[in-house]
Amino acid sequence: MGEEETVQQNIVHSGIQSKADKSPVTVADYGSQILVSLALMMEVSGPFSLVAEEDSEELRKDGAEEILEEITDLVNETLVDDGSYSMSFSKEGILSAIDNGKSEGGPTGQHWVLDPIDGTKGFVRGDQYAIALALLDEGKVVLGVLACPNLPLSSISNPNGSSSGDRIGALFSATIGCGAEVESLDGSPPQKISVCSIDNPVNASFFESYESAHSMHDLTSSIAEKLGVQAPPVRIDSQAKYGALARGDGAIYLRFPHKGYREKIWDHAAGSIVVTEAGGIVTDAAGNNLDFSQGRFLDLDTGIIATNTQLMPSLLKAVQDAIKEKNHAASLL
Ligand SMILES: Nc1ncnc2c1ncn2[C@@H]1O[C@H](COP(=O)(O)OS(=O)(=O)O)[C@@H](OP(=O)(O)O)[C@H]1O
Numbered sequence: 001m002g003e004e005e006t007v008q009q010n011i012v013h014s015g016i017q018s019k020a021d022k023s024p025v026t027v028a029d030y031g032s033q034i035l036v037s038l039a040l041m042m043e044v045s046g047p048f049s050l051v052a053e054e055d056s057e058e059l060r061k062d063g064a065e066e067i068l069e070e071i072t073d074l075v076n077e078t079l080v081d082d083g084s085y086s087m088s089f090s091k092e093g094i095l096s097a098i099d100n101g102k103s104e105g106g107p108t109g110q111h112w113v114l115d116p117i118d119g120t121k122g123f124v125r126g127d128q129y130a131i132a133l134a135l136l137d138e139g140k141v142v143l144g145v146l147a148c149p150n151l152p153l154s155s156i157s158n159p160n161g162s163s164s165g166d167r168i169g170a171l172f173s174a175t176i177g178c179g180a181e182v183e184s185l186d187g188s189p190p191q192k193i194s195v196c197s198i199d200n201p202v203n204a205s206f207f208e209s210y211e212s213a214h215s216m217h218d219l220t221s222s223i224a225e226k227l228g229v230q231a232p233p234v235r236i237d238s239q240a241k242y243g244a245l246a247r248g249d250g251a252i253y254l255r256f257p258h259k260g261y262r263e264k265i266w267d268h269a270a271g272s273i274v275v276t277e278a279g280g281i282v283t284d285a286a287g288n289n290l291d292f293s294q295g296r297f298l299d300l301d302t303g304i305i306a307t308n309t310q311l312m313p314s315l316l317k318a319v320q321d322a323i324k325e326k327n328h329a330a331s332l333l
């Protein structure tokens, strides 16, 4: 059994914390943030700016001693097992390492952007999740890495991995102007990937959030109907959807959070460059490119859509028609 799987199984049996916004966080989210931030500190020369999802607030509260101890043990054991860096963390060191990720980002300079576990709900369920790291330079994503430990290496149509000859675990990466690649988590040679070339929506399938609380499944179903998509939605957690889209496992990604939700840059930075470097397009519901230069949040119009160049014009029209219809129906209530 791989180390990621052991951590995943242990966590399902240990405490899952709830943050102020009621979303879940586990020792793995904190542990991953500390390890990636440590790797950046060791590998990037000089000081760096990190915009990351987690902070230490919950861990500094009374009653959090046990989980802080669990995180400290997990991180120190992982460092020993891995052997890349000979160091260990105190509890205070753990808290301050998590808070290395408090940068506000912005339009100038370079900023690393990290979602230490994207799709925490999927992780806890034993389904898809991703570790997503990107680099912003002058407000633009220039590098993205997306590790998906539970995703089949070749295609989601091989869900049982080894029984179908496909390995489990995929690492997507993309550098601006250089294309996108996938490799196994244990280091197979990288393979170039590209989005599918489907140009008739009748043959297209679409990805969306597993959680209906994260994206309006009724709206996406009306968009799919307008386009003439026949296949049922493919619901998987996290930015694994961007990775799967980038290598042509499906043709379209639709994401429409409920009213009032503000998207965070770490939920889309790595995934979006993997898709665009694989030849796809990622926009908001108005057809605008995503703007990563405005700080920790993405300010955008209503939703996020991604597909290939052939399907984008008809997808955008279907999205705008479906939104108009939904708004009209709401105005009649
Ligand atoms: N209410 C609401 N609406 C929309 N989005 C939300 C909401 N709450 C959380 N999130 C963010 O969704 C991230 C998980 O991504 P997905 O929606 O693709 O995953 S899922 O398929 O629904 O599990 C998830 O990322 P992680 O927190 O890293 O898991 C959140 O940033």
Ligand SMILES: [Mg+2]
Pocket (backbone or CB within 6 Å): 023, 024, 053, 120
């Ligand atoms: Mg979260």
Ligand SMILES: [Mg+2]
Pocket (backbone or CB within 6 Å): 115, 117, 118, 119, 266, 267
């Ligand atoms: Mg996330």
Ligand SMILES: [Mg+2]
Pocket (backbone or CB within 6 Å): 029, 053, 115, 116, 117, 118, 119, 120
């Ligand atoms: Mg997360």
